[in-house]
Amino acid sequence: KAGVTQTPRYLIKTRGQQVTLSCSPISGHRSVSWYQQTPGQGLQFLFEYFSETQRNKGNFPGRFSGRQFSNSRSEMNVSTLELGDSALYLCASSLDQVVDSGANVLTFGAGSRLTVL
């Protein structure tokens, strides 16, 4: 069974540009979460989507946004890129219920590495 697929794997942008990252979850998984990983801040939660609705949101500025489609695929967008947005962006999916019991397990993709120049 295919894992979580993230595209593109690597990309380079310049300050002020915007970027869209894509995530295809495991078939049947309805929840998709996004994380940012940097050497200084570690793994930080961005947001979670379930059935096309944002269910949880981390402490990031409004430049970071996401959405989920009816087939559970998800995209995240970062507008007006800053140097500090250079990071590994990770997507994870889970076989989720309407209410997360706390036992839900996440499967992560390999990430999209964004470099902002």
Place this chain on the structure above:
Amino acid sequence: DAKTTQPNSMESNEEEPVHLPCNHSTISGTDYIHWYRQLPSQGPEYVIHGLTSNVNNRMASLAIAEDRKSSTLILHRATLRDAAVYYCIPKSSGDKLTFGTGTRLAVRP
């Protein structure tokens, strides 16, 4: 979110058992204890989780203290492939998975 305390780093010899400790003294009664690991240049990978009882799976065992304020991840025979950062994460119902700094495990051949 419950606070966790893990050693920054640990070392082990190949084919020996490894016990990775985690303190989570502020955990609530309904939080599950999850362990994930991240190998170099990869996304995090689920290892094991539990609520109260000890748990075993093909990758590892999880020993949970009776008061649930600490837990230990046990790798029965470390291999070079087990070199990774290991994260202990208490998770509440409806809450996100919050990663701390984890324990970097080095495995000596």
